[in-house]
Amino acid sequence: MLYIIGLGLADEKDISVKGLDIVRKAERVYLEAYTAILLVDKEQLEAYYGRPVILADREMVESQSDEILKDAETKDVAFLVVGDPFSATTHTDLALRCRQNDPPIPTRTLPNASILTAVGATGLSLYNFGQTVSMVFFTDSWKPSSFYDRIAENASLGLHTLVLLDIKVKEPDLQAMARGKIIYEKPRFMTVAQCASQMLEVEDERQQGVCGKEALAVGVARLGSEDQQIVAGTLEELSTADLGRPLHSLVLCGKKMHEMEWEFVREFAVDQGTFDQVWKSVYGAQK
Amino acid sequence: MLYIIGLGLADEKDISVKGLDIVRKAERVYLEAYTAILLVDKEQLEAYYGRPVILADREMVESQSDEILKDAETKDVAFLVVGDPFSATTHTDLALRCRQNDPPIPTRTLPNASILTAVGATGLSLYNFGQTVSMVFFTDSWKPSSFYDRIAENASLGLHTLVLLDIKVKEPDLQAMARGKIIYEKPRFMTVAQCASQMLEVEDERQQGVCGKEALAVGVARLGSEDQQIVAGTLEELSTADLGRPLHSLVLCGKKMHEMEWEFVREFAVDQGTFDQVWKSVYGAQK
Structure with missing residues (x-):
């Protein structure tokens, strides 16, 4: 069985009791380590789970899944x-590969907390979110802006948008590769500030008023941990x-933001005066 | 501290290890028992947690939160x-009441699995969902249909809609109340079939082609448990x-449903021939 x-989001104790039982008995234990990270390192997981973690x-996941x-x-894996x-x-x-294996490999999935719902800690209602988007690191020559279209769609319905931020772990250093060496770049994690700047940059180009300087947003970091x-x-x-x-994430607020959401979110404001003023003139005014 | x-979704072992530690040490333990249910009863939780559960x-939550x-x-509560x-x-x-208490009561929230993400078990991409809606039990005289407008909005962007289904626990029996008695009705939980029927009923009235007979949908039951x-x-x-x-929930598929989503979902089809035919003519054709 593939489990x-x-x-969960923060540390080794966010696994469910059921999940821990399975990990402790499994033949091999893998940790997917390129789309998100915990706030503790592999050794801490291994010590707590009492098992080596690969x-x-x-x-490995895309080319060596047979292993x-x-x-x-x-x-049990x-x-x-x-x-x-x-x-x-x-x-x-992975689940599709298990299905297509001959004989098929049975799989079972144990759900846990996700940033998609933990973002409710902001006080914004999960019922008022539209589609989730991803933001990648811009380079001088590559500034993909399809996120802008998705945000514009959500905004047209007055909905919030959760923006998931790029992480780069184990990216090959292209200059070193050109010299025949395999060196990996230092891991990078996009910050709320970088995300907000990139959004403003694209707004400057597109000018549709989707994510301009006065748009309200909420930045979150290390959700689910004690120092969130x-x-x-x-x-x-x-x-x-x-x-x-x-890890950081950002929510761009939709115009349908309800008074009760505002009351909760404003406690987190950098500047409550500005926040209230923008909300009242642009957001609260929609009702 | 209010924790x-x-x-999580299924039974007493879906709590996180961290959560279990807190429950076992808390002064009092309450279980919110009216917006969702676990698949096990209170006694099983009490036996496993080793604590009485209120x-x-x-x-109680709305009028007696002081208690x-x-x-x-x-x-620690x-x-x-x-x-x-x-x-x-x-x-x-609750969190707002804790904030407004004098002195404020510190709170900490431990996230866990939610139907909002566990619904990814269907193979539908969580990135392609719009706003979540609720469906209540219709009566002869009360058939609220605002869900239809929300679904129409999501559909206009080609997005899926998660529909959360009504549950009625501890509803007072109005006829008995009129006779001066307090009797509670038997708990009721909306099924996928009831939800689909109510959607068809509203489509019949509204006729905007949002949730007609040929619309593709996915019903889920007991997600996260072994017999999901x-x-x-x-x-x-x-x-x-x-x-x-x-518990049941339903997802109405959006027209942007990707081929990879289709490939996964079709394995769950009541009738794969019909499913493929509708997908190819109505959904796949959008690309």
């Missing part, structure tokens, strides 16, 4: 995913906010 | 919520599908 087990990077699935017809397994496309890939941080403000304010260690 | 702890019905919050400035705390509005209410069930088909097919015990 795909969500680890890091599965993108290359992960080896003998899973008869033995645990594949750990930070957050909730269904929030990552890895899950669907939530900061609300205009995109301009957030473009200089420092929320500390990763 | 608001998500229990059922908190809507009346729940009593001494929480200095003692655990408030358990089925699924993820942020997916229920109860969380925001997933059934895909047209709304007409689902209006007679039997998915067994509660």
